[in-house]
Amino acid sequence: MADLTDRYDVAVIGGGITGLAAGLELLKQGDCDVTVFESAEQVGGKLQTTDIGSVTVDAGAESMLAVRPEALRMAAEVGLKPSIVHPASRTAYVLSGGHLRELPVGLVSGVPTDMRSLAAARIMSLPGLLRIPIDQLKSRPEVADDVSVGEFISERMGREVVDRLTEPLLAGVYAGNPDELSLRMVNPSLFRQLARDKSLLQAARAVRSGSAIAAGARRGPVFAGLRNGVARLASKSAEVLVAQGAHVRTGCTVKNLRRSGRRWQVTGSKGTFEFDAVVLAVPAAQAATLLRTSAPFAAAQLRSIDAASVAVVTLAYRTSQVPELAGTGFLVPPIEDYHVKGVTFVTNKWEWAARAAKTATPRGLTIVRASYGRYGDDAVLERDDEALASLARAELGAIVGLPPVTVDHRVTRWSKALPQYRVGHVDVVNRARESLADAPGVALAGASYDGVGIASCIASGRQAAKKVARELSEDVVENYG
Ligand SMILES: Cc1cc2nc3c(=O)[nH]c(=O)nc-3n(C[C@H](O)[C@H](O)[C@H](O)COP(=O)(O)OP(=O)(O)OC[C@H]3O[C@@H](n4cnc5c(N)ncnc54)[C@H](O)[C@@H]3O)c2cc1C
Incomplete structure (x- = not known):
């Protein structure tokens, strides 16, 4: 010593x-x-880039929370403050009944708090929507030392909330099964608030109005990136x-x-x-x-x-062959019968990527990334890179009408990458x-x-x-x- x-x-x-x-x-x-x-x-x-069609983009993590201080502070500390950027759009979608529906406002780890916005989004069936307020008629929530996110929300608000909202939102972060994930870890503020409130809806609303994310989001963008990744x-x-x-x-x-x-x-x-x-x-x-x-x-x-394995398939299309793509991307719950879990329209989301893709060789590219792999369901990842890229092309064609031909593609595999809480x-x-x-x-x-x-x-x-x-x-x- x-x-x-x-x-x-x-x-x-x-x-x-x-x-x-x-x-x-x-x-x-x-x-x-x-x-x-x-x-x-x-x-x-997990912070790595890949080169696609002569454009360098992130192949792992691609955005940082801007409503918490740590990431932006570290970027500034190492001299990257001038490179901090924010997504060009805040709009994201979820696939529901084969249609892309805009995510409603007010979701707290996949728990809806704004019923009007949820109804307008047309993500849920009418019986599914009507089931949610029953949460408020039930006895006070019991979460003891911890509880499964999926089972708890399902018991309070109905299974459809979990299948259509909670699962895709949490899969985007953990690639995990919501029935196995810990509520105490996934949303510690909601977990604590449940000890004080009479229903899940009430607790989620309290968290939403009091959270740093909500306060930060009112002031500015929730997420940030860095120019060039x-x-x-x-x-x-x-x-x-x-x-x-x-x-x-x-x-x-x-x-x-x-x-x-x-x-x-x-x-x-x-x-x-x-x-x-x-x-x-x-x-x-x-x-x-x-x-x-x-x-x-x-x-x-x-x-x-334990941890979940995932793969990121990055695809470059000729922009001239691409239909209009709305927002930053979309999430896909397993009940929709596709393998893909989430899709990011990279060149819609990040202006720096759009600029680079416009002048890349070949010129005029649209870059899209599709994520595959969920905890406990690795079968899709057993395909080789070419088969996985073909699957991504086919699924993106079926969901948003992207053409079957790409200019370039990259498959990045992340083995045992996302811890399961x-x-x-x-x-x-x-x-x-x-x-x-x-x-x-x-x-x-x-x-x-x-x-x-x-x-x-x-x-x-x-x-x-x-x-x-x-x-x-x-x-x-x-x-x-
Ligand atoms: C595909 C994907 C997308 C993601 N997207 C986002 C996102 O957009 N935003 C976000 O905030 N988070 C995202 N995440 C999560 C986030 O990127 C990771 O949780 C985070 O980067 C993990 O950082 P870490 O340093 O703890 O672990 P790691 O990144 O795993 O780093 C650990 C390092 O230790 C090294 N190592 C392991 N064993 C040894 C050894 N014996 N000796 C020496 N070195 C060793 C490894 O090589 C590795 O480099 C994403 C994760 C993945 C996989």
């Missing part, structure tokens, strides 16, 4: 957005030499880390983590190194593997956090973190634990960095104070 005159050596394992945020925070805390280990040849994790947030952060003296070791997979006296021994594909503290910013399954000998109980907890997830994570108190100087951070969105991951990385920095300074005071 470092003495008062020393600097601390801290390892960050995982160079996704969580690890990069942790690295920047450690440098800010001072007195730290930071090394980021990343197994891939480039940093970013949000993946730049990762590459630029890595540049800043290196410029500030951190080491970013790409192509270096950490294989083992061992307590060595008061320090941590990190064994990777490029040797063994010792550190005073470690931030584990890798998905739970990998963290479990690394902790298997030094913290077997935590490892067992982490192993129970099952009912009781908070307790699993708490147990893992509490048990690590026996092994000070290690912190867990990232999408597997505290929220999958970029903003949540940044917050999680920064918090982990602060935790290890605090432990290191307390340790010095204890030993020398």
Whole structure:
């Protein structure tokens, strides 16, 4: 362990957005030499781009919440403030009975709060609409320690709300089954509010009117992107880390983590190194593997956090052959009998992409991306890239009339990429973190634990960095104070 005159050596394992945020925070805390280990040849994790028809677009995450501060603050911190942009449209659709219907206003994690807007959207059947207010005649909601999002909403408001609204909205974020997802994790504010209110509708309305998202949305756009792709947030952060003296070791997979006296021994594909503290910013399954000998109980907890695999099919069409496409895209619930889960009209959503696609070679492209894969239903992902691209072309043709021929396509596969916050997830994570108190100087951070969105991951990385920095300074005071 470092003495008062020393600097601390801290390892960050995982160079996704969580690890990069942790690295920047450690440098800010001072007195730290930071090394980021990343197994891939480039940093970013789920923030990556792909080139299609000579246009570079995001192949993983493509937008950031603008109503939370973390992502935009980090973009500004690494010099990307001038590149922050917002979607060109706020309108999105959901497929319902074969028709694209505009999403109603006032949805809180797929719970409707504005009945007039919902009725006008023509997403629900009349019996389905009439079932919703029965929620208010039922006894007070019981959510105990946690509850399944799908089962709870279904019991309060009817199954059609889940099938037509909750499922597609949550699938866009988690690719998960709403009956297995934890309400406490998916919407912590709604979960807390349910303890105070008499019905789900009342609680969702209270959350909507009081939430940061609602307040932020009244002030400005809910989402933001970066010109030429949000993946730049990762590459630029890595540049800043290196410029500030951190080491970013790409192509270096950490294989083992061992307590060595008061320090941590990190064994990777490029040797063994010792550190005073470690931030584990890798998905739970990998963290479990690394902790298997030094913290077997935590490892067992982490192993129970599963993840969904997804694939993103990016297609480039000749604009001259494309019908008019409305809004930023649409969601597709499984009851509609398509495989596709969500579609983004990239060149409608981002002006920078539209401009680049207009002048690309060949000229005049429309870029669309289609997402496939849901937790527990990997069959569609077993197709090879060509078959998946053909499926996307056929489904987009059937739903919005896109032509059967594309100029270019890319398939990006994301294996075990979206963590599944099952009912009781908070307790699993708490147990893992509490048990690590026996092994000070290690912190867990990232999408597997505290929220999958970029903003949540940044917050999680920064918090982990602060935790290890605090432990290191307390340790010095204890030993020398
Ligand atoms: C297709 C897709 C679209 C998404 N869209 C959005 C979106 O639009 N907006 C949004 O906010 N969120 C989105 N998300 C979610 C978000 O991108 C992720 O949750 C987030 O980027 C995860 O960041 P992370 O750093 O925690 O994990 P990761 O990105 O998984 O990073 C972990 C890193 O650790 C590395 N690693 C793993 N094991 C080791 C090891 N043993 N040694 C060294 N390195 C290791 C990996 O290579 C990886 O780079 C999307 C996710 C996907 C998959």
